Amino acid sequence: MRDELVALAKLAEMDLAAWEFDSELKELPERIDGMRGDAQVLENLLAGERQQLEAAVALRAERADELSLRMTALAKAKAKGAQSRNLKQVDAAEREVEATRRTIKEREDEVASLELAIESKTASLAERERQLGEAMKMLATEQAAAELRLAELRRRREVVLAGREEVAARVSSRTMKRYERQRSTKGKGVVVIDDGTCSNCRMHLPAQLYIEVQKGEESIDCPQCRILLLHRAVVEV
Numbered sequence: 026m027r028d029e030l031v032a033l034a035k036l037a038e039m040d041l042a043a044w045e046f047d048s049e050l051k052e053l054p055e056r057i058d059g060m061r062g063d064a065q066v067l068e069n070l071l072a073g074e075r076q077q078l079e080a081a082v083a084l085r086a087e088r089a090d091e092l093s094l095r096m097t098a099l100a101k102a103k104a105k106g107a108q109s110r111n112l113k114q115v116d117a118a119e120r121e122v123e124a125t126r127r128t129i130k131e132r133e134d135e136v137a138s139l140e141l142a143i144e145s146k147t148a149s150l151a152e153r154e155r156q157l158g159e160a161m162k163m164l165a166t167e168q169a170a171a172e173l174r175l176a177e178l179r180r181r182r183e184v185v186l187a188g189r190e191e192v193a194a195r196v197s198s199r200t201m202k203r204y205e206r207q208r209s210t211k212g213k214g215v216v217v218i219d220d221g222t223c224s225n226c227r228m229h230l231p232a233q234l235y236i237e238v239q240k241g242e243e244s245i246d247c248p249q250c251r252i253l254l255l256h257r258a259v260v261e262v
């Protein structure tokens with residue numbers, strides 16, 4: 026039994042060492058994914074702004090065409106005025122010239138405000154492109170660094186876990202199951218205690234139970250948090 030408890034302590038030590046790598050092995054790819062997500066958001070914003078710019082450019086072209094049609098209409102109306110034979114015709118021609126001029130003015134204003142919109146959209150598009158370029162560059166750098174770091178972490182994790190199977194083989198399958206169950210929910214399967222307190226949940230152990238733990242003749246759970254308790258004097262021999 027004592028050998029089992031010693032093996033259990035060794036196992037816990039290995040798993041704890043590996044767990045420190047595990048958290049970074051998990052967090053690092055998540056951080057890179059987050060950065061990739063941010064770049065994707067920028068890319069989507071950029072696509073939206075490109076569409077807005079294209080729409081404004083198309084509208085400006087349409088309005089410019091209308092403007093040139095109105096210019097032709099104005100010239101025709103003026104010519105008609107010059108050929109008028111009576112006051113009624115002069116009046117009608119003048120009204121047409123005025124109306125056409127008003128339309129031209131409206132179209133010109135519209136084209137001018139579209140020009141402004143296109144200018145500012147082009148500038149914000151350039152800014153977004155710059156931001157995206159930076160984000161992509163940072164992503165590539167971070168990704169390369171993360172890959173190196175992950176390889177290093179995996180290598181070191183393998184080192185601390187070397188021989189784990191042999192150690193696990195010294196623990197009964199029943200105890201192993203309890204250990205793994207605790208480990209999957211609490212992050213650790215056993216605690217090594219120095220006094221009568223469970224170092225996982227801080228419970229002060231009943232005196233009789235503490236005596237049993239000190240004897241190291243069987244595996245004992247904490248009555249409160251159910252973690253396996255080992256006494257340092259038992260496992261460090």
Ligand SMILES: [Zn+2]
Nearest residue numbers: 223226247250
């Ligand atoms: Zn406890």
